Amino acid sequence: MKVDSSDSVDRTRFSRVPSEFLTPAEVEAIRGLLWTSFGEGDEGMTEVDWRHALGGAHFLLELDGEVVAHAAVVERELQIGGRSLRTGYVEAVATALHWRADGLGSQLMREVDTYIRDRFELGALGTGRRRFYERLGWVAWQGPSSVRTPDVTRRTPDEDGNILILRTPRSPELDLAAPISCDWRPGDVW
Numbered sequence: 001m002k003v004d005s006s007d008s009v010d011r012t013r014f015s016r017v018p019s020e021f022l023t024p025a026e027v028e029a030i031r032g033l034l035w036t037s038f039g040e041g042d043e044g045m046t047e048v049d050w051r052h053a054l055g056g057a058h059f060l061l062e063l064d065g066e067v068v069a070h071a072a073v074v075e076r077e078l079q080i081g082g083r084s085l086r087t088g089y090v091e092a093v094a095t096a097l098h099w100r101a102d103g104l105g106s107q108l109m110r111e112v113d114t115y116i117r118d119r120f121e122l123g124a125l126g127t128g129r130r131r132f133y134e135r136l137g138w139v140a141w142q143g144p145s146s147v148r149t150p151d152v153t154r155r156t157p158d159e160d161g162n163i164l165i166l167r168t169p170r171s172p173e174l175d176l177a178a179p180i181s182c183d184w185r186p187g188d189v190w
Helices: 024-038 047-052 104-119 130-134
Strands: 003-007 012-018 057-063 066-080 083-095 122-126 145-148 153-155 163-167 180-183
Touching: 012 104, 024 047, 024 057, 024 066, 024 083, 047 083, 057 104, 066 104, 066 122, 083 104, 104 122, 104 130, 104 163, 130 163
Parallel strands: 083 122, 145 180
Antiparallel strands: 003 012, 012 057, 057 066, 066 083, 066 180, 122 163, 145 153
16 A cells, blocks of 8 residues: 655655555665665675565655655664664665755655654664754664674674664653664664
8 A cells, every 4th residue: 555645846756655565666766776875785785785674664755757765664673771662663765866965865754754753662773874864853872782682682882873763752761871772683783
C-alpha cells in the first residue's frame, strides 16, 4: 500500500511505500541513487547496507518523475540503560548529487520524522553527518554504544558520538549519557 502526496507547484511527489510493495522500477531508481550518492566498496554502499534498508517503509521524493531523495525506516530494538525501546531506525538516506542543498533532503526527513513520531518509542540513526540531522531536531547520543549478540554485549566505540536519536511522544525520560545498544546484524551494526 502506497501513500502518495503531490505538489504540482514545485513538481514534487512524496510517497511512502512498504518494502514489499516497491515496484522493480522503484527498486532500480533507489539503488541507483544510493550507489551514486555513496559510491561502492567498504566505505560506500554495499548489498548488506541495502538489505538493512529492507523490511520497513521507504520514503521517496520524486521531482518530475525522477527519484531524487530516499530514506527507509526499519523497526529495531534499542536498549538504553537496560530498557528495550521499539525504535524506528533510519537507513539509506540519500539525495541526488545535483539536488543537494535545495531542501529536498530536509523535506523528505520531515516526513520520516513524522512517521517515526507517530509509530515508535524512539527514532535513531547512525551518521557522520550530524549537523544535517541536528538542525531537524535529532540529538547526538552521548553515552557509550554497544551491540548485543546472542552471547555477549560488545562495545562499539567507533560509533560513539555518531548515533542520533529522535524523541517521540512515546519516549520515556532518557539519560543521553546512559549506555545504548542495538541488536546484532551483519555489516554495520549501527
